[in-house]
Amino acid sequence: MNKVIANAKEGIKDIKDGMTVMLGGFGLCGIPENCIDALVKSGVKDLTCISNNAGVDDFGIGLLLKSKQVKKMISSYVGENAEFERQLLSGELEVELVPQGTLATRCMAAGYGMPAIFTPAGVGTEVAEGKEIRNFNGKDYLMEMAFEADFAIVKAWKGDTMGNLIYKSTARNFNPVMAMGGKITIAEVEELVPAGELDPNQIHTPGIYVHRIFEGKNYEKRIEQRTVRPEDLKT
Numbered sequence: 480m481n482k483v484i485a486n487a488k489e490g491i492k493d494i495k496d497g498m499t500v501m502l503g504g505f506g507l508c509g510i511p512e513n514c515i516d517a518l519v520k521s522g523v524k525d526l527t528c529i530s531n532n533a534g535v536d537d538f539g540i541g542l543l544l545k546s547k548q549v550k551k552m553i554s555s556y557v558g559e560n561a562e563f564e565r566q567l568l569s570g571e572l573e574v575e576l577v578p579q580g581t582l583a584t585r586c587m588a589a590g591y592g593m594p595a596i597f598t599p600a601g602v603g604t605e606v607a608e609g610k611e612i613r614n615f616n617g618k619d620y621l622m623e624m625a626f627e628a629d630f631a632i633v634k635a636w637k638g639d640t641m642g643n644l645i646y647k648s649t650a651r652n653f654n655p656v657m658a659m660g661g662k663i664t665i666a667e668v669e670e671l672v673p674a675g676e677l678d679p680n681q682i683h684t685p686g687i688y689v690h691r692i693f694e695g696k697n698y699e700k701r702i703e704q705r706t707v708r709p710e711d712l713k714t
Contacts, residue, residue, distance in 0.1 A: 482642045482686070483671070484693045487517035490665040494518065494630055497550075499527040501586065501626065501657040502540060503633035506532060506558060506703045509650030510539045511634040513667050513695040519543060525550040529626055531582065531653050532558035538701055544572070553626075555579040559703055578606065581623055583656050588625035590659025590688070595624050631661025634695070635684070638668035639675070642689030643682045651683060658684045667695040 484490055491514055494500065500518075504510030518526075519542045526543065532554050533540040541560050543549050551573040557564050566572035577585070578600040588596050597620035601607050611622040633654040636647035644666055646654055658664050666684075671694040 482690060482692050483640050484691050486693055487511075487513035487667060487695065488520075490514060490667070490691050490693060491517045491521060491523075491630075491632070494521070494523055494526075496523055497525045497527075498523075498629040499529065499627065501628040501631040501661050502528055502530040503631070503652070503654035503657045504530065504534075504539070505649070505652035507534050507539055507701045508703075509634050509646065509652050509654055510534065511632045511665075511667050511695075512539070512698055513693075514632045514665060515539055515542060519546055519548070522548070524548045527551040527553065529553045529582075529586070529628060529657075531555050531579065533560045533563045535559050535701075535703060536562045538699070547571075551575065553577060553582070555582050576606075577623075583653065585623055585626050586653070586656040586660040589628065589661075590656065593625055595622050597622055626660055628657075628661045629663065631657045631659075631664045633658045633664065633666050633684075635666055635668045637670045637672065637677065638666055638689075638692050639672050639677050639686070640692070641674045642666065642684075642686030642692050643674075643677055644668065644684035644686075644689065645677060645681050646683050655683050658688050663690045664688055665690070666692045668692065669695060669698065 535541050553575045567574045601621050602619045635644035637645045666689050
């Protein structure tokens with residue numbers, strides 16, 4: 480199987496209106512910048528996006544929100560995105576807020592082929608409304624369904640032609656569990672190398688999970704909140 484494709488446009492070409500898409504990253508860290516830009520340009524709409532949050536107004540998933548291409552966001556928090564907040568409060572955007580650990584585990588369950596998980600997170604809160612609760616050893620647990628995503632789009636530091644991926648530092652975040660969870664997984668990487676060049680002991684996502692891979696370009700890698708020490712503390 481030849482998994483290597485030319486670019487993001489080719490990767491997302493069969494993402495259609497109304498589909499559910501997982502998008503790796505945390506804030507602006509480790510997000511699939513090239514594929515998000517390609518989705519914006521494609522004009523696809525009514526998407527359900529599963530992502531930890533939606534970044535900022537003018538970058539990342541915020542671009543899809545700005546162009547009204549997202550019907551529903553499944554996230555753990557609103558973050559720094561004012562447009563996300565506005566659409567949520569106005570009722571324009573359907574939003575499912577999920578505890579962060581539950582979000583990650585529902586992605587992982589999809590990759591493992593598990594239909595559901597049980598978690599104590601959310602029991603006794605609005606998160607539990609309408610959901611099944613079971614008691615194990617005297618403690619209540621909430622049943623949460625595994626995600627069913629048509630596509631998962633992730634960003635890695637390095638990858639090979641067989642789809643094996645290595646993430647770098649904190650850019651690892653949600654990418655590995657989302658790479659497992661999509662029916663079709665698209666990976667964009669900063670450096671694409673021939674099969675056999677990556678150290679097997681360093682691989683985070685085995686190529687069996689990845690269906691399409693390409694070498695991205697022009698990464699901005701914005702910092703959501705740049706924090707520096709005051710001048711008087713610098714040495």
